[in-house]
Every structure is written in structure tokens, then in C-alpha cells.
Amino acid sequence: MAKKSQCDKCTGLCCRYFALPIETPETREDYDDIRWYLCHEDVTVFVEDGDWYVNIKNKCRHLTDGNHNCEIYEQRPHICRKYKHADCDFTEGEYDYELHFTNDREMAEYMRIKFDNNISEKQSARKSTPGKKKSR
Numbered sequence: 001m002a003k004k005s006q007c008d009k010c011t012g013l014c015c016r017y018f019a020l021p022i023e024t025p026e027t028r029e030d031y032d033d034i035r036w037y038l039c040h041e042d043v044t045v046f047v048e049d050g051d052w053y054v055n056i057k058n059k060c061r062h063l064t065d066g067n068h069n070c071e072i073y074e075q076r077p078h079i080c081r082k083y084k085h086a087d088c089d090f091t092e093g094e095y096d097y098e099l100h101f102t103n104d105r106e107m108a109e110y111m112r113i114k115f116d117n118n119i120s121e122k123q124s125a126r127k128s129t130p131g132k133k134k135s136r
């Protein structure tokens with residue numbers, strides 16, 4: 001929570017999750033690790049400006065009064081103090097993510113397209129190439 005007057009109209013959107021940067025995945029195993037994150041409830045993964053983040057939708061224990069009050073406002077952590085209300089979750093509206101995975105199935109599908117489509121394209125090219133069939 002940043003500026004009181006604006007935050008009074010909000011339901012503590014910025015206090016109900018936290019997002020951490022993660023390494024950009026490269027290998028299938030890296031993507032599979034992210035799929036594991038996404039097996040967990042209330043976890044999403046998004047890509048913004050080319051950077052990957054894991055997002056944990058878990059509200060701060062100090063957000064009280066129906067998500068309208070920070071009970072440790074005067075002692076709130078630095079990360080809360082530097083959060084700018086000008087471009088906060090309340091004012092910014094929809095995010096413009098490059099990628100957004102909300103569960104492991106979405107990642108599995110992404111991996112299938114990213115890693116397996118090329119293989120199936122090669123396989124179908126091989127199948128349709130005359131003279132490549134095994135003789136029985």
C-alpha cells in the first residue's frame with residue numbers, strides 16, 4: 001500500500017501477491033521445472049519485457065480490515081515503501097504480458113509446441129518422402 005487516499009478505494013491489490021524474477025528457461029528441463037511451479041495452487045508465471053517471473057498469489061498477513069488496512073503501516077518493509085501508486089495494480093489496469101501461464105497444463109501445451117512440433121514436422125516430412133519407407 002502506498003498512498004492512503006487512493007488505497008482507501010482499493011482492496012489492497014498490491015498486498016495480495018508477490019512476484020519474483022526467475023532465470024529465463026532454455027532447456028526442456030528448465031521449462032519442466034517451471035511446469036512444476038505451476039502444479040501448485042495460486043502460482044502463475046509470466047513474462048514481461050523478456051524477463052520471467054513466478055507470481056505467488058498469497059496475501060500479506062498484515063493486510064487487515066477487509067483488505068483495506070496495513071496493520072504495520074509505519075513499520076512496513078522497504079519494498080512496500082518504494083512501491084509507486086502512480087503505476088500500481090489499481091491504476092494500471094490489465095497487464096500486457098508476453099506470456100502468462102496460469103497452470104501446468106498450459107505449460108505442458110507450450111512445451112509440446114516449442115519442443116515437439118519440430119519433431120513431428122520432421123517425422124511427417126520423413127513419412128511423406130518417397131523411397132524413405134522401410135520395405136517389409
Ligand code: SF4
Nearest residue numbers: 002007010014088090
Ligand atoms: S494496488 Fe495501488 S491503490 Fe491498491 S493498495 Fe496497492 S498502492 Fe494502494
Ligand code: SF4
Nearest residue numbers: 001015060063070080
Ligand atoms: S506490510 Fe503492509 S503494505 Fe506491505 S504488503 Fe503487507 S499489508 Fe501491504
